[in-house]
Amino acid sequence: xxxxxxxxxxxxxxxxxxxxxxxxxxxxxxxxxxxxxxxxxxxxxxxxxxxxxxxxxxxxxxxxxxxxxxxxxxxxxxxxxxxxxxxxxxxxxxxxxxxxxxxxxxxxxxxxxxxxxxxxxxxxxxxxxxxxxxxxxxxxxxxxxxxxxx
Amino acid sequence: xxxxxxxxxxxxxxxxxxxxxxxxxxxxxxxxxxxxxxxxxxxxxxxxxxxxxxxxxxxxxxxxxxxxxxxxxxxxxxxxxxxxxxxxxxxxxxxxxxxxxxxxxxxxxxxxxxxxxxxxxxxxxxxxxxxxxxxxxxxxxxxxxxxxxxxxxxxxxxxxxxxxxxxxxxxxxxxxxxxxxxxxxxxxxxxxxxxxxxxxxxxxxxxxxxxxxxxxxxxxxxxxxxxxxxxxxxxxxxxxxxxxxxxxxxxxxxxxxxxxxxxxxxxxxxxxxxxxxxxxxxxxxxxxxxxxxxxxxxxxxxxxxxxxxxxxx
Numbered sequence: 086x087x088x089x090x091x092x093x094x095x096x097x098x099x100x101x102x103x104x105x106x107x108x109x110x111x112x113x114x115x116x117x118x119x120x121x122x123x124x125x126x127x128x129x130x131x132x133x134x135x136x137x138x139x140x141x142x143x144x145x146x147x148x149x150x151x152x153x154x155x156x157x158x159x160x161x162x163x164x165x166x167x168x169x170x171x172x173x174x175x176x177x178x179x180x181x182x183x184x185x186x187x188x189x190x191x192x193x194x195x196x197x198x199x200x201x202x203x204x205x206x207x208x209x210x211x212x213x214x215x216x217x218x219x220x221x222x223x224x225x226x227x228x229x230x231x232x233x234x235x
Numbered sequence: 236x237x238x239x240x241x242x243x244x245x246x247x248x249x250x251x252x253x254x255x256x257x258x259x260x261x262x263x264x265x266x267x268x269x270x271x272x273x274x275x276x277x278x279x280x281x282x283x284x285x286x287x288x289x290x291x292x293x294x295x296x297x298x299x300x301x302x303x304x305x306x307x308x309x310x311x312x313x314x315x316x317x318x319x320x321x322x323x324x325x326x327x328x329x330x331x332x333x334x335x336x337x338x339x340x341x342x343x344x345x346x347x348x349x350x351x352x353x354x355x356x357x358x359x360x361x362x363x364x365x366x367x368x369x370x371x372x373x374x375x376x377x378x379x380x381x382x383x384x385x386x387x388x389x390x391x392x393x394x395x396x397x398x399x400x401x402x403x404x405x406x407x408x409x410x411x412x413x414x415x416x417x418x419x420x421x422x423x424x425x426x427x428x429x430x431x432x433x434x435x436x437x438x439x440x441x442x443x444x445x446x447x448x449x450x451x452x453x454x455x456x457x458x459x460x461x462x463x464x465x466x467x468x469x470x471x472x473x474x475x476x477x478x479x480x481x482x483x484x485x486x487x488x489x490x491x492x493x494x495x496x497x498x499x500x501x502x503x504x505x506x507x508x509x510x511x512x513x514x515x516x517x518x519x520x521x522x523x524x525x526x527x528x529x530x531x532x533x534x535x536x537x538x539x540x541x542x543x544x545x546x547x548x
Binding site for chain 1: 348350353375376377378379380383384386387388390392393394402403454457458461
């Protein structure tokens with residue numbers, strides 16, 4: 086899960102020219118200030134792309150979830166801590182829910198499967214939209230005009 | 236090839252002013268000869284018969300000493316890039332560093348505000364003093380605010396024009412000064428960099444949308460915003476068109492009244508136009524240092540003569 090999430094950010098950081106960092110150091114800025122104010126804004130869209138890719142991978146994964154959670158249709162919390170109990174207990178993800186409720190799975194309730202698939206679709210669309218918004222905010226930096234060679 | 240050093244100009248070389256076009260003189264670069272090092276010159280009277288720049292150079296009064304370099308050497312691994320250079324940088328003067336590529340000009344410049352320390356293999360010997368204090372004793376962030384730098388490539392940060400200048404001004408304090416507090420300083424820096432009139436209406440525009448020349452002036456504004464004592468410029472015009480170059484050169488001449496400027500350039504005409512003093516470096520050695528007119532019209536070292544011969548010969 087980590088490589089596809091981290092890779093776009095890493096590539097973005099490598100694409101920032103050395104002299105831009107040096108310019109920041111040359112103004113008497115510390116490493117932390119340089120990272121926060123110069124490097125991170127430069128890779129904003131890359132990081133958001135990576136995050137969306139990572140979340141997309143998780144939302145779309147079926148096999149790993151079945152192995153890890155057992156993937157039963159019943160949601161059974163374990164432990165007393167609210168919130169964490171759900172995470173520790175059994176359950177399923179949307180994708181395994183779709184699978185289990187489809188005629189091929191144990192539930193055989195296609196209408197539930199379609200409903201879950203629709204929710205999954207909405208989540209993916211929302212994620213893409215979110216990335217777009219973050220990237221647009223990044224465009225106030227004018228970075229994309231530089232990438233186009235303008 | 237016989238490895239003899241020196242850029243050897245043809246002896247009977249003449250400038251074909253308007254006569255028939257003769258082939259350009261053959262110049263060979265010869266290796267393996269030790270460079271001839273001339274003693275640093277005092278500020279002598281400018282050579283007569285020069286106009287324009289010469290008059291300007293002659294009129295410049297030597298200002299107070301800002302930086303004093305004493306036997307400064309910089310090594311990359313074990314290779315010496317700068318060898319025992321001693322120089323004085325005065326307020327109110329432009330010191331132009333000239334020389335062929337790879338002869339240590341940029342390294343010398345970067346050593347002045349300790350940017351060489353970012354290179355892990357670099358090692359420095361000798362002392363650099365800023366206003367009488369060893370730069371090693373100053374905090375590096377303080378030093379770099381007092382000795383700031385403009386790079387070869389225009390490199391504004393990915394933020395608005397205002398923020399680019401404000402970024403330099405804001406210290407890493409727990410309470411960052413607000414926009415109202417820094418605005419007058421930002422305006423002042425942009426004014427001095429000659430960019431205010433062009434950008435005053437949209438200071439919130441991304442800096443990367445400016446043209447190359449404007450970006451470079453923004454970088455100068457950013458560098459002078461903290462009111463440094465010394466401004467280092469590493470070939471600031473090499474990525475710019477002639478018009479932007481002229482604007483920046485004029486800017487350099489205006490700025491030099493309140494600060495010391497060290498400029499590295501490959502362009503000899505530019506060194507002559509903007510430089511009050513010129514230092515010629517060759518393979519890490521400071522070969523010749525003196526007023527621009529003297530270095531260009533009456534160089535003492537043979538090596539300098541050969542190098543600058545290409546500029547006005």
